C-alpha cells in the first residue's frame with residue numbers, strides 16, 4: 595500500500611475537479627489508483643479538518659482553505675519540476691517523482707528563491723501553469739485534447755500529462771514536445787487512433803495517448 599498524504603488528495607482534487615470545482619469520490623479513486631473506500635475515509639477526515647465539503651454520493655469541493663493549501667502544493671511541485679529540469683538537467687519524464695518527494699519538505703523561502711532564480715516562470719516542463727506567490731495563475735490557453743482534433747487541422751502542443759514516465763518517454767521518442775506542431779491527417783474510426791504528421795513524418799497515435807496531449811489550433 596503506498597503512503598498517500600493529505601496533500602496528495604488535495605492536489606488531485608484541485609487538478610481534476612470539473613469547472614464547478616467538483617469531483618466524485620470514485621473519480622478521485624481512479625486518478626489515484628486506490629480503493630473508493632480509502633478515498634471516502636480520507637474525504638471524511640479532510641471534511642472534519644475544514645479542507646473539503648464532502649457529502650456522500652455528491653461531488654466533493656475544496657473549501658477556501660483547502661483550495662489555498664492545494665494551490666500552494668501545486669506551486670511547490672511545479673517550481674521543483676522546472677528547477678530539476680532547467681537547472682539540474684533531468685529529462686521531463688523524471689522530474690515528477692523527484693518533485694513529489696521534495697515538494698513537502700522545502701521551506702517557502704527556498705521555493706521563492708528558486709522561483710526567482712528561474713525568472714518567475716509561468717509554466718512547468720509539462721506545460722502546467724505555476725501559481726505565483728499570491729496564487730494567481732497565468733492567463734493562457736489550457737488547450738483541447740489532441741484526440742478531439744479533426745483531420746486537416748494543424749495544432750501546437752501546449753501541455754501533456756505529467757504523471758507517467760513511460761507515456762512521456764514514448765511521446766518524446768516520436769518527436770512530441772511542448773510547442774511542437776502536429777497536423778492531424780486522419781482519424782481511424784475502428785479504434786479512434788490518429789494518423790498525424792510530426793516533422794514531415796507520418797505517425798500513428800493511439801486514442802489514449804492522444805487524450806493526454808493538449809493542444810491549441812495554429813492559425
Ligand SMILES: [Zn+2]
Pocket residue numbers: 672675690718719720721722756
Ligand atoms: Zn509537471
